[in-house]
Amino acid sequence: MSQGNSDIQLPKINVSVEENIKEHEQDEQIKSRQTRFKIPTIQNSRNDAYRQQQQLQKDNQPIIIQQQPGCSTLGGSRGGGLARMGGGGRQKVRLAPGHSALDWSDLNKKLLQDKSRSNELLYGLRTMLEDENQVTILKRINSENMDTLLKLYRFNIPCHLLHPPLRINEQLLRLHQKDEHEFWTVIHGNVYCIGSYMKYHPGGSEILVHYGEKFVDVGFWFNKFHRWVNYEKLLQNCYIGKFVKDK
Numbered sequence: 082m083s084q085g086n087s088d089i090q091l092p093k094i095n096v097s098v099e100e101n102i103k104e105h106e107q108d109e110q111i112k113s114r115q116t117r118f119k120i121p122t123i124q125n126s127r128n129d130a131y132r133q134q135q136q137l138q139k140d141n142q143p144i145i146i147q148q149q150p151g152c153s154t155l156g157g158s159r160g161g162g163l164a165r166m167g168g169g170g171r172q173k174v175r176l177a178p179g180h181s182a183l184d185w186s187d188l189n190k191k192l193l194q195d196k197s198r199s200n201e202l203l204y205g206l207r208t209m210l211e212d213e214n215q216v217t218i219l220k221r222i223n224s225e226n227m228d229t230l231l232k233l234y235r236f237n238i239p240c241h242l243l244h245p246p247l248r249i250n251e252q253l254l255r256l257h258q259k260d261e262h263e264f265w266t267v268i269h270g271n272v273y274c275i276g277s278y279m280k281y282h283p284g285g286s287e288i289l290v291h292y293g294e295k296f297v298d299v300g301f302w303f304n305k306f307h308r309w310v311n312y313e314k315l316l317q318n319c320y321i322g323k324f325v326k327d328k
């Protein structure tokens with residue numbers, strides 16, 4: 082015998098037909114009350130929103146997605162190309178698993194806690210300090226703060242803790258724009274090695290390389306796209322030093 086039979090409510094045989102009808106009516110009343118007081122679930126409200134959207138589309142009415150000024154988390158997804166700079170459209174890319182904003186934050190927290198890992202994200206720093214030609218340039222532009230250079234070389238002190246900071250000129254900057262891995266860029270006069278951040282950048286790596294190679298300081302474009310982003314905090318462990326113009 083299948084167990085399914087226990088679910089079926091058979092009319093009671095030892096009571097009158099009237100009583101059975103009464104019970105059935107009571108059941109129906111409870112059911113209708115349940116429907117009336119149905120608690121809306123997330124699923125229901127999502128479906129409702131979807132149905133509303135479908136209806137609006139059917140009625141040929143434009144759907145207006147409101148965008149908050151200065152906030153990119155809301156907005157349309159139509160359009161494309163760099164022509165939308167600072168505009169309403171999105172240019173976000175799909176980040177690889179393990180490369181979310183939270184992952185970047187976790188990695189940076191670990192680096193700040195572990196002194197032996199300081200400067201781990203600074204590709205090209207060691208090679209710069211070991212290349213005679215680059216050291217000559219460094220010595221010339223850091224003449225007044227040679228102490229900084231020595232501290233960096235001997236004690237591997239995190240660049241963002243050096244005071245005064247290391248000075249980098251355009252010649253050195255360009256020598257460290259090798260590939261997506263070792264890529265130095267300038268934002269508002271601060272030099273960062275953004276190679277490790279590339280894969281975490283919501284706007285993708287291509288745009289960072291493109292603008293970084295084209296302009297000495299990408300600060301203007303940074304502001305155009307997202308002036309609200311706290312790059313100083315985000316790139317703390319990527320900090321190399323201050324950008325200086327050659328005399």
Ligand code: HEM
Pocket residue numbers: 152153154170171172173266268275282283284285288289292299302303306307310312315316
């Ligand atoms: C190197 C430092 C940079 C950092 C730390 C950074 C960080 C970020 C962050 C956190 C977002 C997400 C913003 C949000 O959702 O509100 C973002 C998006 C984006 N970034 Fe950057 N960014 C940098 C440089 C740049 C530069 C130089 C450009 C262009 C020249 C750029 C173009 C974009 C674009 C196009 C998006 C997607 C915007 C959108 O559609 O919402 N970023 N960036």
